[in-house]
Amino acid sequence: MIKIGGNIIDDELLLTAFLKKFAVIKSKKILVHGGGKLATRMAEKLGLPQKMIEGRRITDAETLKIVTMVYAGYINKNIVAQLQSMQCNAIGITGADGNSILSHTREKAGIDYGFAGDIDSVNSACFIQLLLNEQTPVVAPITHNGKNQLLNTNADTIAQEIAKSLSSFFEVVLVYSFEKSGVLKDVENENSVIEKLHLGYYRELKETEKIFAGMIPKLDNAFKAIEAGVNKVIIGKGQELDQLITGKSGTTISHE
Amino acid sequence: MIKIGGNIIDDELLLTAFLKKFAVIKSKKILVHGGGKLATRMAEKLGLPQKMIEGRRITDAETLKIVTMVYAGYINKNIVAQLQSMQCNAIGITGADGNSILSHTREKAGIDYGFAGDIDSVNSACFIQLLLNEQTPVVAPITHNGKNQLLNTNADTIAQEIAKSLSSFFEVVLVYSFEKSGVLKDVENENSVIEKLHLGYYRELKETEKIFAGMIPKLDNAFKAIEAGVNKVIIGKGQELDQLITGKSGTTISHE
Numbered sequence: 001m002i003k004i005g006g007n008i009i010d011d012e013l014l015l016t017a018f019l020k021k022f023a024v025i026k027s028k029k030i031l032v033h034g035g036g037k038l039a040t041r042m043a044e045k046l047g048l049p050q051k052m053i054e055g056r057r058i059t060d061a062e063t064l065k066i067v068t069m070v071y072a073g074y075i076n077k078n079i080v081a082q083l084q085s086m087q088c089n090a091i092g093i094t095g096a097d098g099n100s101i102l103s104h105t106r107e108k109a110g111i112d113y114g115f116a117g118d119i120d121s122v123n124s125a126c127f128i129q130l131l132l133n134e135q136t137p138v139v140a141p142i143t144h145n146g147k148n149q150l151l152n153t154n155a156d157t158i159a160q161e162i163a164k165s166l167s168s169f170f171e172v173v174l175v176y177s178f179e180k181s182g183v184l185k186d187v188e189n190e191n192s193v194i195e196k197l198h199l200g201y202y203r204e205l206k207e208t209e210k211i212f213a214g215m216i217p218k219l220d221n222a223f224k225a226i227e228a229g230v231n232k233v234i235i236g237k238g239q240e241l242d243q244l245i246t247g248k249s250g251t252t253i254s255h256e
Numbered sequence: 257m258i259k260i261g262g263n264i265i266d267d268e269l270l271l272t273a274f275l276k277k278f279a280v281i282k283s284k285k286i287l288v289h290g291g292g293k294l295a296t297r298m299a300e301k302l303g304l305p306q307k308m309i310e311g312r313r314i315t316d317a318e319t320l321k322i323v324t325m326v327y328a329g330y331i332n333k334n335i336v337a338q339l340q341s342m343q344c345n346a347i348g349i350t351g352a353d354g355n356s357i358l359s360h361t362r363e364k365a366g367i368d369y370g371f372a373g374d375i376d377s378v379n380s381a382c383f384i385q386l387l388l389n390e391q392t393p394v395v396a397p398i399t400h401n402g403k404n405q406l407l408n409t410n411a412d413t414i415a416q417e418i419a420k421s422l423s424s425f426f427e428v429v430l431v432y433s434f435e436k437s438g439v440l441k442d443v444e445n446e447n448s449v450i451e452k453l454h455l456g457y458y459r460e461l462k463e464t465e466k467i468f469a470g471m472i473p474k475l476d477n478a479f480k481a482i483e484a485g486v487n488k489v490i491i492g493k494g495q496e497l498d499q500l501i502t503g504k505s506g507t508t509i510s511h512e
Binding site for chain 2: 045068072
Protein backbone atom coordinates (compact mmCIF):
# COMPACT_ATOMS: atom_id res chain seq x y z
CA MET A 1 0.00 0.00 0.00
CA ILE A 2 1.89 3.00 -1.27
CA LYS A 3 0.94 6.65 -0.96
CA ILE A 4 2.63 9.01 -3.39
CA GLY A 5 3.02 12.64 -2.38
CA GLY A 6 2.22 15.80 -4.29
CA ASN A 7 5.88 16.79 -4.75
CA ILE A 8 6.35 13.77 -7.03
CA ILE A 9 3.05 14.17 -8.88
CA ASP A 10 3.98 17.75 -9.76
CA ASP A 11 7.29 16.70 -11.32
CA GLU A 12 6.92 14.67 -14.52
CA LEU A 13 10.41 13.14 -14.40
CA LEU A 14 10.21 12.24 -10.71
CA LEU A 15 6.78 10.69 -11.29
CA THR A 16 7.98 8.48 -14.15
CA ALA A 17 11.04 7.38 -12.15
CA PHE A 18 8.78 6.59 -9.19
CA LEU A 19 6.29 4.63 -11.30
CA LYS A 20 9.11 2.57 -12.84
CA LYS A 21 10.11 1.48 -9.35
CA PHE A 22 6.48 0.90 -8.38
CA ALA A 23 5.73 -1.16 -11.52
CA VAL A 24 8.40 -3.78 -10.76
CA ILE A 25 7.29 -4.47 -7.17
CA LYS A 26 6.45 -8.17 -7.22
CA SER A 27 3.84 -8.43 -4.46
CA LYS A 28 0.23 -7.31 -4.76
CA LYS A 29 0.16 -3.55 -4.54
CA ILE A 30 -2.09 -0.51 -4.40
CA LEU A 31 -1.12 3.08 -5.17
CA VAL A 32 -2.91 6.07 -3.63
CA HIS A 33 -2.11 9.47 -5.07
CA GLY A 34 -2.77 12.97 -3.85
CA GLY A 35 -3.53 15.92 -6.03
CA GLY A 36 -0.46 18.08 -6.18
CA LYS A 37 -0.66 21.67 -7.31
CA LEU A 38 -2.44 21.06 -10.63
CA ALA A 39 -5.94 21.43 -9.15
CA THR A 40 -4.97 24.77 -7.62
CA ARG A 41 -3.49 25.96 -10.92
CA MET A 42 -6.59 24.81 -12.82
CA ALA A 43 -8.88 26.56 -10.33
CA GLU A 44 -6.87 29.75 -10.71
CA LYS A 45 -7.05 29.55 -14.51
CA LEU A 46 -10.82 29.25 -14.19
CA GLY A 47 -10.89 32.19 -11.79
CA LEU A 48 -11.66 30.26 -8.57
CA PRO A 49 -9.27 31.21 -5.76
CA GLN A 50 -8.59 28.28 -3.39
CA LYS A 51 -8.91 28.44 0.39
CA MET A 52 -7.01 26.10 2.71
CA ILE A 53 -7.60 25.57 6.45
CA GLU A 54 -5.09 23.43 8.40
CA GLY A 55 -3.70 22.07 5.15
CA ARG A 56 -7.14 20.97 3.90
CA ARG A 57 -8.75 22.49 0.88
CA ILE A 58 -12.15 24.11 1.40
CA THR A 59 -14.15 22.32 -1.27
CA ASP A 60 -17.11 24.28 -2.62
CA ALA A 61 -19.22 22.82 -5.45
CA GLU A 62 -17.06 24.32 -8.23
CA THR A 63 -13.86 23.22 -6.52
CA LEU A 64 -15.22 19.68 -6.14
CA LYS A 65 -15.85 19.66 -9.88
CA ILE A 66 -12.25 20.70 -10.52
CA VAL A 67 -10.64 18.23 -8.10
CA THR A 68 -12.80 15.43 -9.54
CA MET A 69 -11.61 16.35 -13.02
CA VAL A 70 -7.96 16.77 -12.08
CA TYR A 71 -7.53 13.94 -9.54
CA ALA A 72 -9.86 11.25 -10.95
CA GLY A 73 -9.46 12.33 -14.58
CA TYR A 74 -6.13 13.82 -15.48
CA ILE A 75 -3.72 12.60 -12.78
CA ASN A 76 -5.29 9.19 -12.26
CA LYS A 77 -5.50 8.29 -15.95
CA ASN A 78 -2.01 9.55 -16.68
CA ILE A 79 -0.61 7.36 -13.91
CA VAL A 80 -2.64 4.39 -15.19
CA ALA A 81 -1.47 4.87 -18.79
CA GLN A 82 2.16 5.11 -17.65
CA LEU A 83 1.91 2.00 -15.48
CA GLN A 84 0.23 0.08 -18.31
CA SER A 85 3.13 1.03 -20.61
CA MET A 86 5.41 -0.45 -17.91
CA GLN A 87 3.51 -3.78 -17.95
CA CYS A 88 1.78 -3.07 -14.65
CA ASN A 89 -1.96 -3.82 -14.99
CA ALA A 90 -3.22 -0.66 -13.28
CA ILE A 91 -6.89 0.19 -12.85
CA GLY A 92 -7.74 3.70 -11.65
CA ILE A 93 -10.60 4.18 -9.21
CA THR A 94 -12.14 6.61 -6.76
CA GLY A 95 -14.02 5.61 -3.63
CA ALA A 96 -17.26 5.78 -5.64
CA ASP A 97 -16.08 3.11 -8.11
CA GLY A 98 -17.16 -0.33 -6.92
CA ASN A 99 -18.41 1.51 -3.81
CA SER A 100 -14.84 1.09 -2.58
CA ILE A 101 -14.73 3.87 0.05
CA LEU A 102 -17.71 5.39 1.85
CA SER A 103 -17.36 8.70 3.65
CA HIS A 104 -19.44 11.49 5.14
CA THR A 105 -19.12 15.25 4.83
CA ARG A 106 -16.56 16.52 7.34
CA GLU A 107 -18.04 18.45 10.21
CA LYS A 108 -15.97 20.41 12.66
CA ALA A 109 -17.29 23.16 14.91
CA GLY A 110 -17.00 26.55 13.28
CA ILE A 111 -15.44 25.42 9.98
CA ASP A 112 -17.36 24.60 6.82
CA TYR A 113 -15.06 22.40 4.77
CA GLY A 114 -17.69 22.05 2.06
CA PHE A 115 -17.52 18.80 0.10
CA ALA A 116 -14.67 17.24 2.07
CA GLY A 117 -15.11 13.66 3.21
CA ASP A 118 -14.07 11.75 6.32
CA ILE A 119 -13.97 8.00 5.74
CA ASP A 120 -16.61 5.70 7.25
CA SER A 121 -15.63 2.38 5.72
CA VAL A 122 -13.52 0.65 3.09
CA ASN A 123 -15.09 -2.09 0.97
CA SER A 124 -12.21 -4.54 1.31
CA ALA A 125 -13.98 -7.07 -0.97
CA CYS A 126 -13.71 -4.62 -3.87
CA PHE A 127 -9.94 -4.22 -3.43
CA ILE A 128 -9.43 -7.95 -2.87
CA GLN A 129 -11.33 -8.79 -6.09
CA LEU A 130 -9.21 -6.39 -8.11
CA LEU A 131 -6.00 -7.73 -6.57
CA LEU A 132 -7.04 -11.33 -7.19
CA ASN A 133 -7.76 -10.36 -10.82
CA GLU A 134 -4.07 -9.37 -11.03
CA GLN A 135 -5.03 -5.72 -11.27
CA THR A 136 -3.25 -2.91 -9.43
CA PRO A 137 -5.69 -0.35 -8.03
CA VAL A 138 -4.61 3.28 -8.42
CA VAL A 139 -6.78 5.32 -6.07
CA ALA A 140 -7.61 9.01 -6.55
CA PRO A 141 -8.43 11.01 -3.39
CA ILE A 142 -12.17 11.26 -4.07
CA THR A 143 -14.73 9.22 -2.16
CA HIS A 144 -18.55 9.24 -1.96
CA ASN A 145 -21.31 9.08 0.63
CA GLY A 146 -23.44 6.50 -1.18
CA LYS A 147 -26.12 9.14 -1.72
CA ASN A 148 -24.76 10.61 -4.93
CA GLN A 149 -22.28 12.98 -3.34
CA LEU A 150 -18.62 12.80 -4.31
CA LEU A 151 -16.30 14.05 -1.54
CA ASN A 152 -12.73 15.34 -1.66
CA THR A 153 -10.74 13.15 0.75
CA ASN A 154 -7.24 13.25 2.20
CA ALA A 155 -4.98 10.76 0.39
CA ASP A 156 -2.92 9.90 3.50
CA THR A 157 -6.10 8.86 5.28
CA ILE A 158 -7.32 6.85 2.28
CA ALA A 159 -4.02 4.93 2.21
CA GLN A 160 -4.22 4.28 5.95
CA GLU A 161 -7.86 3.13 5.89
CA ILE A 162 -7.36 0.78 2.93
CA ALA A 163 -4.23 -0.63 4.61
CA LYS A 164 -6.12 -1.22 7.86
CA SER A 165 -9.09 -2.85 6.13
CA LEU A 166 -6.84 -5.22 4.16
CA SER A 167 -4.70 -6.18 7.15
CA SER A 168 -7.17 -8.95 8.12
CA PHE A 169 -6.54 -10.62 4.76
CA PHE A 170 -2.94 -9.81 3.82
CA GLU A 171 0.32 -8.87 5.45
CA VAL A 172 0.20 -5.14 4.72
CA VAL A 173 3.10 -2.71 4.50
CA LEU A 174 2.04 0.93 4.27
CA VAL A 175 4.55 3.26 2.61
CA TYR A 176 4.20 7.03 2.77
CA SER A 177 6.47 8.65 0.24
CA PHE A 178 7.10 12.34 0.76
CA GLU A 179 9.82 14.96 0.25
CA LYS A 180 11.99 14.08 3.25
CA SER A 181 14.28 11.06 3.73
CA GLY A 182 12.25 9.81 6.70
CA VAL A 183 11.47 10.87 10.25
CA LEU A 184 14.37 13.10 11.19
CA LYS A 185 15.89 13.37 14.66
CA ASP A 186 17.02 16.84 13.72
CA VAL A 187 14.70 18.52 11.25
CA GLU A 188 17.58 20.60 9.86
CA ASN A 189 19.65 17.52 9.05
CA GLU A 190 18.51 15.18 6.26
CA ASN A 191 21.10 12.66 7.48
CA SER A 192 19.49 12.25 10.89
CA VAL A 193 16.85 9.74 9.73
CA ILE A 194 15.52 7.50 12.50
CA GLU A 195 15.71 4.02 10.96
CA LYS A 196 13.34 2.22 13.30
CA LEU A 197 10.61 3.69 15.43
CA HIS A 198 8.35 1.91 17.91
CA LEU A 199 5.83 3.33 20.29
CA GLY A 200 8.08 3.59 23.36
CA TYR A 201 10.79 5.46 21.49
CA TYR A 202 8.19 7.68 19.79
CA ARG A 203 6.69 8.71 23.14
CA GLU A 204 10.17 9.51 24.40
CA LEU A 205 10.91 11.66 21.35
CA LYS A 206 7.57 13.46 21.66
CA GLU A 207 8.20 14.23 25.34
CA THR A 208 11.62 15.63 24.66
CA GLU A 209 10.04 17.67 21.82
CA LYS A 210 12.58 16.45 19.33
CA ILE A 211 10.06 15.56 16.65
CA PHE A 212 9.07 18.15 14.06
CA ALA A 213 5.50 19.20 14.92
CA GLY A 214 4.27 18.69 11.34
CA MET A 215 5.23 15.00 11.57
CA ILE A 216 3.14 14.28 14.67
CA PRO A 217 -0.28 13.73 13.01
CA LYS A 218 1.39 11.51 10.37
CA LEU A 219 3.11 9.45 13.06
CA ASP A 220 0.06 9.26 15.32
CA ASN A 221 -1.82 7.86 12.32
CA ALA A 222 1.02 5.46 11.54
CA PHE A 223 0.84 4.02 15.07
CA LYS A 224 -2.96 3.76 14.81
CA ALA A 225 -2.50 1.75 11.61
CA ILE A 226 0.01 -0.54 13.36
CA GLU A 227 -2.39 -1.06 16.26
CA ALA A 228 -5.15 -1.89 13.77
CA GLY A 229 -3.07 -4.72 12.29
CA VAL A 230 -0.91 -3.14 9.60
CA ASN A 231 2.44 -4.90 9.63
CA LYS A 232 4.77 -1.95 9.10
CA VAL A 233 4.56 1.69 8.15
CA ILE A 234 7.51 3.08 6.22
CA ILE A 235 8.01 6.81 5.72
CA GLY A 236 10.59 8.22 3.36
CA LYS A 237 11.59 9.74 0.02
CA GLY A 238 9.57 8.69 -3.01
CA GLN A 239 12.75 8.72 -5.11
CA GLU A 240 14.02 5.83 -2.98
CA LEU A 241 10.89 3.66 -3.23
CA ASP A 242 12.89 0.50 -4.02
CA GLN A 243 14.98 0.99 -0.88
CA LEU A 244 12.00 2.06 1.22
CA ILE A 245 10.12 -1.17 0.68
CA THR A 246 13.14 -3.24 1.66
CA GLY A 247 13.71 -1.07 4.74
CA LYS A 248 17.12 0.13 3.50
CA SER A 249 15.97 3.72 3.48
CA GLY A 250 13.41 5.79 5.37
CA THR A 251 11.90 5.22 8.80
CA THR A 252 10.25 1.87 9.55
CA ILE A 253 7.52 2.02 12.17
CA SER A 254 6.46 -1.25 13.72
CA HIS A 255 5.07 -2.77 16.89
CA GLU A 256 8.42 -3.58 18.40
CA MET B 257 -24.28 -2.85 -23.79
CA ILE B 258 -25.75 0.61 -23.69
CA LYS B 259 -24.37 3.78 -25.24
CA ILE B 260 -25.71 7.04 -23.84
CA GLY B 261 -25.68 10.09 -26.08
CA GLY B 262 -24.46 13.60 -25.41
CA ASN B 263 -27.94 15.12 -25.40
CA ILE B 264 -28.74 13.19 -22.21
CA ILE B 265 -25.38 13.82 -20.56
CA ASP B 266 -25.85 17.56 -21.03
CA ASP B 267 -29.22 17.55 -19.26
CA GLU B 268 -29.03 16.76 -15.53
CA LEU B 269 -32.68 15.71 -15.17
CA LEU B 270 -32.68 13.56 -18.31
CA LEU B 271 -29.45 11.91 -17.15
CA THR B 272 -30.84 11.01 -13.72
CA ALA B 273 -34.06 9.66 -15.26
CA PHE B 274 -31.99 7.60 -17.71
CA LEU B 275 -29.70 6.22 -14.98
CA LYS B 276 -32.70 5.19 -12.87
CA LYS B 277 -33.91 3.06 -15.77
CA PHE B 278 -30.41 1.74 -16.39
CA ALA B 279 -29.84 0.87 -12.71
CA VAL B 280 -32.81 -1.52 -12.55
CA ILE B 281 -31.88 -3.56 -15.63
CA LYS B 282 -31.50 -7.07 -14.24
CA SER B 283 -29.02 -8.60 -16.68
CA LYS B 284 -25.28 -7.90 -16.73
CA LYS B 285 -24.76 -4.51 -18.26
CA ILE B 286 -22.16 -2.00 -19.43
CA LEU B 287 -22.66 1.72 -20.00
CA VAL B 288 -20.56 3.72 -22.46
CA HIS B 289 -20.92 7.47 -22.35
CA GLY B 290 -19.88 10.22 -24.72
CA GLY B 291 -18.70 13.61 -23.69
CA GLY B 292 -21.48 16.07 -24.40
CA LYS B 293 -20.81 19.76 -24.60
CA LEU B 294 -19.07 20.16 -21.24
CA ALA B 295 -15.59 19.55 -22.67
CA THR B 296 -16.16 22.21 -25.31
CA ARG B 297 -17.41 24.68 -22.68
CA MET B 298 -14.44 23.89 -20.42
CA ALA B 299 -12.01 24.35 -23.32
CA GLU B 300 -13.61 27.70 -24.14
CA LYS B 301 -13.36 28.83 -20.52
CA LEU B 302 -9.67 27.97 -20.63
CA GLY B 303 -9.29 29.83 -23.90
CA LEU B 304 -8.84 26.84 -26.21
CA PRO B 305 -11.15 26.99 -29.24
CA GLN B 306 -12.21 23.52 -30.43
CA LYS B 307 -11.97 22.27 -34.01
CA MET B 308 -14.19 19.51 -35.40
CA ILE B 309 -13.73 17.63 -38.70
CA GLU B 310 -16.53 15.26 -39.82
CA GLY B 311 -17.98 15.33 -36.33
CA ARG B 312 -14.70 14.32 -34.72
CA ARG B 313 -12.87 16.63 -32.39
CA ILE B 314 -9.31 17.52 -33.35
CA THR B 315 -7.49 16.59 -30.19
CA ASP B 316 -4.30 18.53 -29.55
CA ALA B 317 -2.32 17.92 -26.34
CA GLU B 318 -4.22 20.55 -24.32
CA THR B 319 -7.57 19.31 -25.60
CA LEU B 320 -6.65 15.74 -24.68
CA LYS B 321 -5.95 16.96 -21.15
CA ILE B 322 -9.38 18.59 -21.01
CA VAL B 323 -11.33 15.65 -22.43
CA THR B 324 -9.49 13.29 -20.05
CA MET B 325 -10.50 15.53 -17.14
CA VAL B 326 -14.08 16.02 -18.26
CA TYR B 327 -14.91 12.55 -19.64
CA ALA B 328 -12.89 10.27 -17.32
CA GLY B 329 -13.08 12.60 -14.31
CA TYR B 330 -16.18 14.73 -14.07
CA ILE B 331 -18.78 12.93 -16.22
CA ASN B 332 -17.65 9.39 -15.46
CA LYS B 333 -17.46 9.85 -11.68
CA ASN B 334 -20.76 11.69 -11.51
CA ILE B 335 -22.48 8.84 -13.36
CA VAL B 336 -20.78 6.30 -11.07
CA ALA B 337 -21.80 8.16 -7.89
CA GLN B 338 -25.40 8.42 -9.14
CA LEU B 339 -25.58 4.73 -10.06
CA GLN B 340 -24.09 3.75 -6.69
CA SER B 341 -26.79 5.79 -4.95
CA MET B 342 -29.31 3.73 -6.98
CA GLN B 343 -27.79 0.43 -5.74
CA CYS B 344 -26.07 -0.27 -9.04
CA ASN B 345 -22.45 -1.30 -8.37
CA ALA B 346 -20.85 0.87 -11.04
CA ILE B 347 -17.11 1.06 -11.68
CA GLY B 348 -15.87 3.78 -14.00
CA ILE B 349 -13.05 3.02 -16.40
CA THR B 350 -11.27 4.20 -19.52
CA GLY B 351 -9.59 1.94 -22.06
CA ALA B 352 -6.32 2.42 -20.15
CA ASP B 353 -7.76 0.96 -16.94
CA GLY B 354 -7.13 -2.77 -16.80
CA ASN B 355 -5.75 -2.34 -20.33
CA SER B 356 -9.36 -2.73 -21.42
CA ILE B 357 -9.19 -1.06 -24.86
CA LEU B 358 -6.09 -0.66 -27.02
CA SER B 359 -6.06 1.80 -29.87
CA HIS B 360 -3.71 3.63 -32.19
CA THR B 361 -3.53 7.25 -33.28
CA ARG B 362 -5.98 7.85 -36.13
CA GLU B 363 -4.32 8.43 -39.46
CA LYS B 364 -6.16 9.64 -42.49
CA ALA B 365 -4.58 11.25 -45.52
CA GLY B 366 -4.44 15.00 -45.19
CA ILE B 367 -6.04 15.31 -41.76
CA ASP B 368 -4.19 15.45 -38.47
CA TYR B 369 -6.71 14.40 -35.84
CA GLY B 370 -4.08 14.72 -33.12
CA PHE B 371 -4.62 12.44 -30.14
CA ALA B 372 -7.68 10.62 -31.49
CA GLY B 373 -7.69 6.85 -31.28
CA ASP B 374 -9.03 4.09 -33.53
CA ILE B 375 -9.56 0.85 -31.66
CA ASP B 376 -7.27 -2.15 -32.20
CA SER B 377 -8.60 -4.57 -29.61
CA VAL B 378 -10.85 -4.98 -26.60
CA ASN B 379 -9.60 -6.96 -23.60
CA SER B 380 -12.75 -8.99 -23.11
CA ALA B 381 -11.25 -10.75 -20.04
CA CYS B 382 -11.15 -7.42 -18.21
CA PHE B 383 -14.86 -6.75 -18.85
CA ILE B 384 -15.82 -10.35 -18.05
CA GLN B 385 -13.96 -10.21 -14.71
CA LEU B 386 -15.73 -7.00 -13.71
CA LEU B 387 -19.12 -8.41 -14.76
CA LEU B 388 -18.49 -11.66 -12.86
CA ASN B 389 -17.56 -9.55 -9.81
CA GLU B 390 -21.11 -8.13 -10.02
CA GLN B 391 -19.72 -4.76 -11.10
CA THR B 392 -21.19 -2.59 -13.85
CA PRO B 393 -18.49 -1.01 -16.02
CA VAL B 394 -19.10 2.62 -16.97
CA VAL B 395 -16.75 3.41 -19.83
CA ALA B 396 -15.48 6.91 -20.68
CA PRO B 397 -14.49 7.54 -24.32
CA ILE B 398 -10.75 7.56 -23.71
CA THR B 399 -8.48 4.67 -24.70
CA HIS B 400 -4.70 4.18 -24.79
CA ASN B 401 -2.05 2.78 -27.10
CA GLY B 402 -0.21 0.77 -24.43
CA LYS B 403 2.80 3.08 -24.83
CA ASN B 404 1.70 5.74 -22.38
CA GLN B 405 -0.52 7.67 -24.76
CA LEU B 406 -4.15 8.29 -23.88
CA LEU B 407 -6.37 8.75 -26.96
CA ASN B 408 -9.75 10.42 -27.40
CA THR B 409 -12.04 7.78 -28.91
CA ASN B 410 -15.54 7.76 -30.37
CA ALA B 411 -18.04 6.39 -27.83
CA ASP B 412 -20.27 4.73 -30.49
CA THR B 413 -17.27 2.76 -31.71
CA ILE B 414 -16.23 1.81 -28.17
CA ALA B 415 -19.74 0.44 -27.49
CA GLN B 416 -19.69 -1.49 -30.73
CA GLU B 417 -16.23 -2.98 -30.22
CA ILE B 418 -16.94 -4.05 -26.63
CA ALA B 419 -20.26 -5.58 -27.76
CA LYS B 420 -18.52 -7.50 -30.54
CA SER B 421 -15.73 -8.76 -28.28
CA LEU B 422 -18.22 -10.00 -25.65
CA SER B 423 -20.53 -11.68 -28.16
CA SER B 424 -18.43 -14.88 -28.02
CA PHE B 425 -19.18 -15.16 -24.31
CA PHE B 426 -22.64 -13.65 -23.81
CA GLU B 427 -25.80 -12.97 -25.73
CA VAL B 428 -25.20 -9.26 -26.36
CA VAL B 429 -27.78 -6.58 -27.07
CA LEU B 430 -26.27 -3.25 -28.12
CA VAL B 431 -28.43 -0.19 -27.45
CA TYR B 432 -27.64 3.20 -28.93
CA SER B 433 -29.65 5.88 -27.18
CA PHE B 434 -29.81 9.20 -28.98
CA GLU B 435 -32.17 12.14 -29.50
CA LYS B 436 -34.51 10.53 -32.05
CA SER B 437 -37.14 7.83 -31.47
CA GLY B 438 -35.37 5.37 -33.75
CA VAL B 439 -34.54 5.00 -37.42
CA LEU B 440 -37.17 7.11 -39.17
CA LYS B 441 -38.71 6.32 -42.55
CA ASP B 442 -39.40 10.02 -42.91
CA VAL B 443 -36.81 12.16 -41.15
CA GLU B 444 -39.39 14.94 -40.63
CA ASN B 445 -41.81 12.62 -38.84
CA GLU B 446 -40.91 11.28 -35.38
CA ASN B 447 -43.83 8.84 -35.69
CA SER B 448 -42.35 7.05 -38.70
CA VAL B 449 -40.02 4.81 -36.68
CA ILE B 450 -39.02 1.60 -38.43
CA GLU B 451 -39.59 -1.07 -35.79
CA LYS B 452 -37.52 -3.85 -37.28
CA LEU B 453 -34.67 -3.56 -39.72
CA HIS B 454 -32.71 -6.34 -41.35
CA LEU B 455 -30.06 -6.20 -44.03
CA GLY B 456 -32.33 -6.76 -47.05
CA TYR B 457 -34.75 -4.01 -46.04
CA TYR B 458 -31.86 -1.69 -45.14
CA ARG B 459 -30.30 -2.11 -48.62
CA GLU B 460 -33.68 -1.37 -50.17
CA LEU B 461 -34.09 1.77 -48.08
CA LYS B 462 -30.57 2.93 -48.92
CA GLU B 463 -31.17 2.43 -52.65
CA THR B 464 -34.39 4.39 -52.58
CA GLU B 465 -32.52 7.10 -50.63
CA LYS B 466 -35.14 7.16 -47.94
CA ILE B 467 -32.69 6.96 -45.04
CA PHE B 468 -31.33 10.14 -43.49
CA ALA B 469 -27.70 10.37 -44.58
CA GLY B 470 -26.48 11.00 -41.01
CA MET B 471 -27.86 7.61 -39.96
CA ILE B 472 -25.95 5.62 -42.57
CA PRO B 473 -22.59 5.29 -40.76
CA LYS B 474 -24.44 4.34 -37.54
CA LEU B 475 -26.47 1.69 -39.37
CA ASP B 476 -23.51 0.36 -41.35
CA ASN B 477 -21.77 -0.12 -38.00
CA ALA B 478 -24.84 -1.73 -36.48
CA PHE B 479 -24.92 -4.33 -39.26
CA LYS B 480 -21.19 -4.92 -38.85
CA ALA B 481 -21.83 -5.63 -35.17
CA ILE B 482 -24.63 -8.08 -36.05
CA GLU B 483 -22.37 -9.85 -38.55
CA ALA B 484 -19.69 -10.10 -35.85
CA GLY B 485 -22.05 -11.93 -33.51
CA VAL B 486 -23.96 -9.27 -31.59
CA ASN B 487 -27.51 -10.50 -31.08
CA LYS B 488 -29.43 -7.29 -31.68
CA VAL B 489 -28.76 -3.59 -32.06
CA ILE B 490 -31.48 -1.26 -30.83
CA ILE B 491 -31.51 2.42 -31.69
CA GLY B 492 -33.86 4.89 -30.02
CA LYS B 493 -34.56 7.61 -27.50
CA GLY B 494 -32.65 7.46 -24.22
CA GLN B 495 -35.74 8.61 -22.34
CA GLU B 496 -37.41 5.33 -23.35
CA LEU B 497 -34.57 3.03 -22.28
CA ASP B 498 -36.91 0.62 -20.46
CA GLN B 499 -38.98 0.20 -23.62
CA LEU B 500 -35.95 0.11 -25.90
CA ILE B 501 -34.47 -2.94 -24.20
CA THR B 502 -37.75 -4.83 -24.46
CA GLY B 503 -38.10 -3.83 -28.12
CA LYS B 504 -41.32 -1.88 -27.47
CA SER B 505 -39.73 1.31 -28.69
CA GLY B 506 -36.98 2.27 -31.14
CA THR B 507 -35.62 0.34 -34.09
CA THR B 508 -34.42 -3.23 -33.57
CA ILE B 509 -31.75 -4.35 -35.99
CA SER B 510 -31.13 -8.06 -36.29
CA HIS B 511 -30.01 -10.76 -38.69
CA GLU B 512 -33.46 -11.64 -39.91
